[in-house]
Amino acid sequence: MGALLVLLVAYLFGSIPAGVLVARTYGVDIRKVGSGNIGATNVLRTLGWGPALVVAFFDVFKGGIAVLVARALGLEGWLLGGVAVAAVLGHNYSLFLGFKGGKGVATSFGALLFLDPILALWTFPIGVSVTLLTRYVSAGSMTGGVAALVLSLALGRPLWEVATVFLMAALIFFTHWENLKRLREGTERRFGERVEVR
Template sequence: MEWQTGLILLLAYGFGAVPAGVWVARLYGVDIQKVGSGNTGATNVLRTLGAGPALAVAAFDVLKGGIAVWIARGVGLEGPLLGGVALAAVLGHNYSVFLRFTGGKGVATSFGTLLFLDPWVALLTFPVGVLTMWLTRYVSAGSMVGGLAAVVVAVASGRPAWEILTVLALALLIFWTHRENIQRLQAGNERRFGERVEVGPPGNQR
């Protein structure tokens, strides 16, 4: 049973590590890690390539986290082990083995894992993050406030300790991957939602 659990955690990491943003950007002749923030997530894809590619990447990143949890639950994992699967998927996205342990910031994948882990908490949290993003026009602010909201909702609704700790760990990961954004927010030079990034020709992108 221990080796099976280890295999499922490894598969969850592998699901999360699939670099959808990199692959979609390559279809447009762009190395997404060399433009904008260098991030592989949907926000950088949006700023670089537009709404269509960004929606495709966001959907994939949500689903890969959710599918990892769904498969784990389907083979009987529950409780802390299921929380471990959620974290493994997000860590795979943030530190992908396919990208020399770089990647995205884990927001969409965190939402996907939470959506399959506890749909009620996820659906209550989502509008908070979106509203924050809409009011501030900062994706980073919406992401971090959404992470905090998930913790508050999980605690307030009396979720089990393992789930609260999982949600807290996901929120802390979001804050960690947004540490540079926090500095830019404090300095007043964070990019706002909708701002585009100039993309040069292949080999000369910035």
């Protein structure tokens, strides 16, 4: 029962829509501008670096704090992995936004950072490098998901952790399905492009 409560709290914490809340302070509904996504990338295109960094920090933090609290309560193994995934699901399908949300990349990274710091710090530069080389955040995000899974296998991580990373990577690909289509069509927005706020 205690484990289920922790999973629920992780989901609820992940559900807090930082992008929507930060953009609202600027009089903007982030869901109605740019890509309509609530994550830091759309906030960057719409409102600039300051608000985007606040959103990115909070989205990373809510994935990490879920794992940190679960560990403090003695959860390990499959349950700990479940907490990480629950936080990401909360971000992607927020209770406060009618079960809609973001793409879960920052929250996945935050969960992985506290779950396995070494794996996260090996994965991060790979994703960032692809983003900078291609100027597509979506490409960097999906590459990072694949890299995390491959590295978890290469480093001999336990099955529960590999399964957790697989689920988080799968969620990243699922939420980026439209981005994949736009990448194939050559219509995907590039990193650094601004959108007009009306």
